[in-house]
Amino acid sequence: MVLYDRSAILDFPRFGIKIPAFDSRKTRTMDALHGLPDLVDRFDDTTTLEDLLRVHSSDYSRGFFDERAEDRFKAGFELVNPDGSFNRWEPENARCPLREMTPLLMKMQAGTYRASRIAMEGGFCHYLGGGAHHAHRDFGHGFCPINDSALAVRHLQADGVVQRVWIIDLDAHKGDGTAAIFSGDDSVKTLSIHMARGWPLDGSLPPSHPSWTPSDIDIPIESGEEGQYLDRLESALKSLKTSSRADLAIVLAGADPWEHDALPSTSLLNLTLDQMTERDRMTYMFLEEIGLPSAWLTAGGYGEDSWQVHTRFLRWVLPRRCQWD
Ligand SMILES: [Zn+2]
Known part of the structure; x- marks a missing residue:
């Protein structure tokens, strides 16, 4: 199952934001999958204040629904530099003020919960959205104002649908917010394979900063070690299996x-397209072999070509699941 909703996108240009994350990543993926029977193009969920309060602090959560919303987005999307100049933001070219982003963000991030529910019923769902892994309990950064994976986990646990979850984070950047939110929580195991350097962007953060919180399994890949990537991921997945169990995996x-x-x-x-596809296939096969439902999220991906990564994996996995070819 692939889940997508054209109304659940942030449409950065509308807000004068120049982050190179484009709708084409999702629309071209959907176009490339056209004809498959297992595509869902609408969901009705949205993220409520009650949902936010299960993960984020009260003050931080409530700020999305009052005059502080603009500050939440400026920080979350890193739109203002320390010297006050703007970063990838041209408010003079915006068609909407930033504060109007709240309902869009709440809808988009609710897709992760919906995808998880679908996965619990059918075994697999890939949501074309979600994966905001840099959002912490009381602040956002790295283009992530709220942490949708954490919101989905807490919502599912509140529903009584799951007790234990694995979060397998394959994004280039370390899943620092997710690691910090679930640190010390035995019901959620976090695995992150990522660039050894380059995140957080500000390497001078003090050692006590929550962004340095380790995941349960961290696999830092140094530049030039791409040839080891798949072997190290395979070992990490095996150690996840031997050290814990879960009712659901969320894969970024x-x-x-x-x-x-x-x-x-x-x-x-810098993984090749073949390595990217093998990364996803290996992770998928690992989860299929142990019979664990999985909800997949698109997380980071920049430029007009990143749809190719998702399309290649989905064109392999969907026929496998629904006998379409
Ligand atoms: Zn990333």
């Missing part, structure tokens, strides 16, 4: 480790 299948990703901060990890 970020496209940004790809060598053609357009975001400068991803340049320290």
Whole structure:
């Protein structure tokens, strides 16, 4: 099952934001999958204040629904530099004020919960959205104002649908917010394979900063070690299996480790398209073999070509699941 909703996109240009994350990543993927019977193009969920309060602090959560919303987005999307100048933001070219982003963000991030529910019923769902792994309990950064994976886990646990979850984070950047939110929580195991350097962007953060919180399993890949990537991921998945169990896996299948990703901060990890596909296939097969339902998210991916990464994996996995070819 692939889940997508055209109303659940942030449409950065509308807000004058120049982050190179384009709708084409999702629309071209959907176009390339046209004809498959297992595509869902609408969902009705949205993220409520009650949902936010299961993960984020009260003050931080409530700020999305009052006059502080603009500050939440400026920080989450890193739109203002320390000297006050704007970063990838041209408010004079915006068609909407930033504060109007709240309902869009709440809808988009609710897709992760919906995909998880679908996965629990059918075994697999890939949501074309979600994966905001840099959002912490009381602050956002790295284009992530709220942490949808954490919101989905807490919502599912509140529903009584799951007790234990694995979060397998394959994005180029370390899943620092997710690691910090679930640190010390035995019900959620976090695995992150990522660039050894380059995130957080500000390497001078003090050692006590929550962004340095380790995941349960961290696999830092140095620049030039791409040839070891798949072997190290395979070992990490095995150790996840031997050290814990789960009712659901949430997989952040970020496209940004790809060598053609357009975001400068991803340049320290350069997997080929074949390696990207093998990364996803290996992870999928691992989960299928142990019979664990999985909800997949697109996470990071920048430039007009990143749809190719998701499309290649989905064109392999969907026929496998629904006998379409
Ligand atoms: Zn990323």
